[in-house]
Amino acid sequence: MDRTERFYKIEMLIRNRGGVSFRAMQSELEVWPATLKRDLQYLRERVDAPIVYDRGDDVYRFAAVTAAGPASHELPGLWFSEREILALLTMHQMISGLDADGVLGRHLQPMVDKLDGMLGANALESRQMLKPVRIQSAAARPVRSRHFELIGSALQKRQRLELLCHTRGRGTRSQRIVSPLRLVHYRSTWYLDAWRHRTDALRRFALDAIERARVLEQRAKEVAMKLIEAELDGGYGIFSGRPLGSATVVFDAEVAQWVAREVWH
Numbered sequence: 129m130d131r132t133e134r135f136y137k138i139e140m141l142i143r144n145r146g147g148v149s150f151r152a153m154q155s156e157l158e159v160w161p162a163t164l165k166r167d168l169q170y171l172r173e174r175v176d177a178p179i180v181y182d183r184g185d186d187v188y189r190f191a192a193v194t195a196a197g198p199a200s201h202e203l204p205g206l207w208f209s210e211r212e213i214l215a216l217l218t219m220h221q222m223i224s225g226l227d228a229d230g231v232l233g234r235h236l237q238p239m240v241d242k243l244d245g246m247l248g249a250n251a252l253e254s255r256q257m258l259k260p261v262r263i264q265s266a267a268a269r270p271v272r273s274r275h276f277e278l279i280g281s282a283l284q285k286r287q288r289l290e291l292l293c294h295t296r297g298r299g300t301r302s303q304r305i306v307s308p309l310r311l312v313h314y315r316s317t318w319y320l321d322a323w324r325h326r327t328d329a330l331r332r333f334a335l336d337a338i339e340r341a342r343v344l345e346q347r348a349k350e351v352a353m354k355l356i357e358a359e360l361d362g363g364y365g366i367f368s369g370r371p372l373g374s375a376t377v378v379f380d381a382e383v384a385q386w387v388a389r390e391v392w393h
Contacts, residue, residue: 147187307348
């Protein structure tokens, strides 16, 4: 645990418990007494943390409420409230479908570990706070992280891709040369919106149906985002191309008030 992380940990311990003894803080931080004393002194003198020692209870706490109101203090720089940390860990659950040994493990796990430490005073408290949080995704399909990273890299560098795709409906495999345009997470599954060069048209590819991917040297074709949105967004997950017509569905008044609040594709 580095120094900055210790500062956040000290503040979180005091916030969560109302008051913490020197021995308890030392045990949680796993540092020498002299180190903890320096940390407390720095927080008080350099960042104006209202940490006071309560001799009666033998604990450190934040200064009591005064006539001007409760003592309010946040460390400079990045600061997450417990609700914000909880929201980020919820997001972590949503992206875990990429596969735990790939993107998540290499790039996100260190951040998740730090947030987990900030969420609770210890691992047990953190787990207790996370118990009521669950993201239930319907029909989630895992994506091989090597494809996700490779496609994401080609997208950023604006290079074409050669894909070997499995067509589930026909049970066939085909090779496509495409220009990647954007990655979309829709209904628990990742898709690649791309320009297929053989047909000169926009196409959508489910990443879990891509069996092999290779980055090519050729520059990707540039397609205006307005065209992509017009062709694909209106019926995402249902149909491709521009809508050919429209229909009106009539609901009775009792149901309509709830239907009107839904986001439909």
